Amino acid sequence: MPTGSGRAVPEGSGPARLRAAVLRGLREAWQIARGIAGERAYEIYLEHHRRVHPGVPPMGEREFWRRHIDKGDTDPGTRCC
Amino acid sequence: MSESTVGIRPPTTPKWTPLRILVWVAVAVVGAGAWSVIALARGEEISAAWLIFAALASYAIGYRFYSRFVSYKVLRVDDTRATPAERINNGADFHPTDRRVLYGHHFAAIAGAGPLVGPVLAAQMGYLPGTIWIIIGAIFAGAVQDMVVLFFSMRRNGKSLGQMAREEIGPVGGVAALIAVLAIMVILLAVLAMVVVNALADSPWGAFSLIMTIPIALFMGFYLRYLRPGRVMETSAIGVVLLLAAIAGGGWVAEHAVLSEVFHFTQNELTFGLIIYGFVASVLPVWMLLAPRDYLSTFMKVGVVVLLAVSILVAMPSLRLPAFTDFAFNGQGPVFSGSLFPFVFITIACGALSGFHALVASGTTPKLIEKESQVRMVGYGSMLTESFVAIMALIAACIIDPGVYFAMNMPAGALGDTVQSASAAVTQLGFTVTPETLQTVAQQIEEESVIARTGGAPTFALGAAQIFSTVFGGQAMMAFWYHFAVMFEALFILTTVDAGTRVGRFMLQDTIGNVYKPMRDVSWKPGLWLTSALIVGGWGYFLWAGVNDPLGGINQLFPLFGIANQLLGAVALAVCTTLLIKSGRTKYVWITLIPLAWDVAVTLTASWQKVFSDDPAIGFFAQRAQYVAALEDGQTSLGAAGSVEEMRQVITNTTVDGVLAALFALLVVVILVDACRVWVKALRANGQLPTTEEPYVRSRLWAPSGLIPTKEEREHARQLQATGVGADGSGTVGKD
Numbered sequence: 083m084p085t086g087s088g089r090a091v092p093e094g095s096g097p098a099r100l101r102a103a104v105l106r107g108l109r110e111a112w113q114i115a116r117g118i119a120g121e122r123a124y125e126i127y128l129e130h131h132r133r134v135h136p137g138v139p140p141m142g143e144r145e146f147w148r149r150h151i152d153k154g155d156t157d158p159g160t161r162c163c
Numbered sequence: 164m165s166e167s168t169v170g171i172r173p174p175t176t177p178k179w180t181p182l183r184i185l186v187w188v189a190v191a192v193v194g195a196g197a198w199s200v201i202a203l204a205r206g207e208e209i210s211a212a213w214l215i216f217a218a219l220a221s222y223a224i225g226y227r228f229y230s231r232f233v234s235y236k237v238l239r240v241d242d243t244r245a246t247p248a249e250r251i252n253n254g255a256d257f258h259p260t261d262r263r264v265l266y267g268h269h270f271a272a273i274a275g276a277g278p279l280v281g282p283v284l285a286a287q288m289g290y291l292p293g294t295i296w297i298i299i300g301a302i303f304a305g306a307v308q309d310m311v312v313l314f315f316s317m318r319r320n321g322k323s324l325g326q327m328a329r330e331e332i333g334p335v336g337g338v339a340a341l342i343a344v345l346a347i348m349v350i351l352l353a354v355l356a357m358v359v360v361n362a363l364a365d366s367p368w369g370a371f372s373l374i375m376t377i378p379i380a381l382f383m384g385f386y387l388r389y390l391r392p393g394r395v396m397e398t399s400a401i402g403v404v405l406l407l408a409a410i411a412g413g414g415w416v417a418e419h420a421v422l423s424e425v426f427h428f429t430q431n432e433l434t435f436g437l438i439i440y441g442f443v444a445s446v447l448p449v450w451m452l453l454a455p456r457d458y459l460s461t462f463m464k465v466g467v468v469v470l471l472a473v474s475i476l477v478a479m480p481s482l483r484l485p486a487f488t489d490f491a492f493n494g495q496g497p498v499f500s501g502s503l504f505p506f507v508f509i510t511i512a513c514g515a516l517s518g519f520h521a522l523v524a525s526g527t528t529p530k531l532i533e534k535e536s537q538v539r540m541v542g543y544g545s546m547l548t549e550s551f552v553a554i555m556a557l558i559a560a561c562i563i564d565p566g567v568y569f570a571m572n573m574p575a576g577a578l579g580d581t582v583q584s585a586s587a588a589v590t591q592l593g594f595t596v597t598p599e600t601l602q603t604v605a606q607q608i609e610e611e612s613v614i615a616r617t618g619g620a621p622t623f624a625l626g627a628a629q630i631f632s633t634v635f636g637g638q639a640m641m642a643f644w645y646h647f648a649v650m651f652e653a654l655f656i657l658t659t660v661d662a663g664t665r666v667g668r669f670m671l672q673d674t675i676g677n678v679y680k681p682m683r684d685v686s687w688k689p690g691l692w693l694t695s696a697l698i699v700g701g702w703g704y705f706l707w708a709g710v711n712d713p714l715g716g717i718n719q720l721f722p723l724f725g726i727a728n729q730l731l732g733a734v735a736l737a738v739c740t741t742l743l744i745k746s747g748r749t750k751y752v753w754i755t756l757i758p759l760a761w762d763v764a765v766t767l768t769a770s771w772q773k774v775f776s777d778d779p780a781i782g783f784f785a786q787r788a789q790y791v792a793a794l795e796d797g798q799t800s801l802g803a804a805g806s807v808e809e810m811r812q813v814i815t816n817t818t819v820d821g822v823l824a825a826l827f828a829l830l831v832v833v834i835l836v837d838a839c840r841v842w843v844k845a846l847r848a849n850g851q852l853p854t855t856e857e858p859y860v861r862s863r864l865w866a867p868s869g870l871i872p873t874k875e876e877r878e879h880a881r882q883l884q885a886t887g888v889g890a891d892g893s894g895t896v897g898k899d
Contacts, residue, residue: 114261114263114264114267115396116395116396117260117261117263117264117267118264118267118268118271118461118465119395119396119399119458119461119462120395120458121393121394121395121396123393124393126254126258127254127255129254130252130253130254130258131254134254143392143393144392146393147387147388147392147393148388148392148450151387151388151449151450151454152448152449152450153255154449154450154453154454155448155449155686156685156686158449158453158662158665158666158669159272159526159527159662160272160522160523160526160527160666161272161273161275161523161658161659161662161663162272162273162274162275162277162513162517162519162520162522162523163275163276163277163351163355163513163517163519163659163728
């Protein structure tokens with residue numbers, strides 16, 4: 083059964099494969115929900131930091147979130163009605 | 164890296180297999196069938212499901228065929244070209260974002276209380292005019308505008324609409340755009356705040372639940388900052404639970420002898436409360452109130468939209484309002500005056516064509532988009548979703564007893580104070596509602612009265628409560644669901660009041676900063692307080708004037724809000740049209756030129772009637788003259804204005820509103836003339852005029868284009884994964 087993620091499909095019986103596919107789908111949905119809520123900001127920053135400044139220790143989680151939210155003080159996003 | 168690694172160019176056109184043809188023929192048949200039922204039904208009640216089917220089938224066809232044509236043939240989206248998110252990728256505001264996440268973001272940013280209010284008011288003309296405009300308007304105008312603005316802004320590293328207007332049209336267009344944005348912001352905030360005031364006045368239950376959102380948001384803010392930084396989902400879940408508890412607790416407060424008095428507010432008390440709240444909230448740091456409120460709104464928004472869609476499909480209520488009422492043709496509607504054209508198209512902006520979306524589409528979204536072809540799913544798709552929300556709001560308004568609908572939405576002055584007088588006023592309109600019915604409905608939702616609860620929110624909430632309670636909890640849950648729906652709208656509105664005041668303040672700081680430098684520093688406290696106070700004062704004035712308007716504030720102000728929003732739409736569509744011509748796409752210029760022409764016709768006709776109409780019910784100045792003459796004759800009351808003071812109030816309000824309507828029309832004309840000048844120049848230059856598009860950079864990233872990856876895309880993802888290049892198949896979301 084092809085799935086969106088393109089990961090290798092596990093061998094085994096039909097129900098086992100189906101369960102694996104459902105689990106994968108749920109995990110993906112959870113990550114999408116986290117993304118929409120904005121919870122992945124620190125992960126995105128870490129990924130970026132590792133790629134651009136390898137070897138340099140990244141900002142701690144607490145400090146990152148503080149700065150991340152405070153950015154809104156000087157840059158409000160536009161929202162509609 | 165070969166070209167096909169990063170973008171399938173030209174896009175693989177799905178082969179027309181017999182199955183595919185069959186599916187689309189079926190969609191077309193269902194759509195055509197549903198449209199015929201809703202258009203031809205006369206006299207008998209039809210099921211709301213037909214509206215849902217007509218909408219979904221039309222969206223499917225519009226998305227599959229028209230948006231595909233616009234994105235591939237007209238815009239020529241190019242997936243081999245790196246988007247700003249990929250090129251600039253700074254880990255903060257620019258980073259390639261999974262298309263489904265971005266769709267959610269973008270939808271949450273464009274949809275708020277707007278699509279819930281307009282359709283409810285427009286229902287006074289029957290369900291058909293609103294339905295047609297919401298569906299057709301979104302497919303051919305609103306969604307096209309959103310997608311095209313998103314595309315052009317993306318090609319310019321996410322420039323704002325104002326910047327694009329200035330650079331592509333000229334300084335005059337730029338200034339007009341700035342004034343338009345500021346004006347619409349002020350009117351929008353006033354109208355939305357008025358919706359809250361009308362919904363919560365004399366309602367201890369509603370007022371208590373809404374006031375509780377402030378401590379809840381503060382708690383979430385502190386929790387997120389000091390206890391569990393970054394745990395957004397967890398914090399929001401706690402917030403939603405607390406919110407539900409606050410709504411349930413409101414029922415207890417409303418019964419309580421002392422507390423029900425404490426939380427009983429008059430319209431004017433709420434007005435000043437909101438003005439103070441708006442000011443304080445907008446000068447507090449965002450982490451305290453705005454950020455947690457935003458998380459809560461997003462959660463509620465997505466949750467309730469899904470819940471409502473499912474409930475409508477399960478409950479399958481019938482529409483009790485006719486396809487057309489007489490007000491569609493005689494212009495004498497009590498909710499807002501004027502005939503179908505142009506006022507339905509003014510009243511329903513959000514959900515069909517909303518200029519405000521162009522600000523979002525040229526803000527955060529273009530900086531996050533992963534592949535060019537995704538503008539279709541994110542820009543066009545989100546707008547279709549909002550349009551669907553508007554259809555659901557229309558359904559909520561049309562399933563309630565028409566007599567109750569009018570008793571709730573007519574201005575207080577026309578209805579009188581008692582259920583008997585309200586019943587008589589509604590009967591005069593040609594609808595029937597007994598005083599007992601009005602009483603029963605109020606008892607069901609545990610409110611003192613449902614008379615003259617204008618502004619759309621209470622009507623939507625009543626309809627939604629009827630739908631929800633059919634599915635969950637029955638009659639016993641009516642009051643809970645009603646207050647749940649009121650709260651849902653009020654929550655968005657308070658968030659918008661806070662965020663909108665901030666956006667307006669930044670624009671003002673920027674503008675004043677041109678003449679007085681310290682103002683540019685957005686964290687300079689005196690400047691911040693002054694500009695916040697100016698913006699709050701602006702919408703606060705209109706709110707106060709509207710709440711105390713003897714003729715009904717919603718009735719008077721909503722058309723102005725619609726005109727302002729459509730004016731911004733005209734700016735956005737003019738910028739799009741200019742860019743299509745400048746970038747050598749003149750052949751297809753009609754895709755934005757026709758919506759622009761329509762939008763201008765609507766806006767100008769509406770402003771013209773609002774300024775010059777001889778009918779005092781429509782023209783602001785005719786109304787003004789009527790009241791001036793009456794005062795000169797020594798009369799002490801006229802129509803809904805019962806005293807000399809109220810008559811003076813009408814005169815002031817109509818003067819301000821009339822001048823604004825004239826100003827909006829003037830701005831539309833200025834922008835249009837300026838844009839035409841550039842079009843002629845661009846056509847003469849034969850596409851050789853410079854534009855500010857960023858140069859081509861080859862993309863090294865791959866991701867699917869649409870919501871569900873096609874077979875070819877899945878195959879492609881597998882190959883990429885085998886060779887270890889590019890993103891994973893589904894996009895860039897979680898690599899857990």
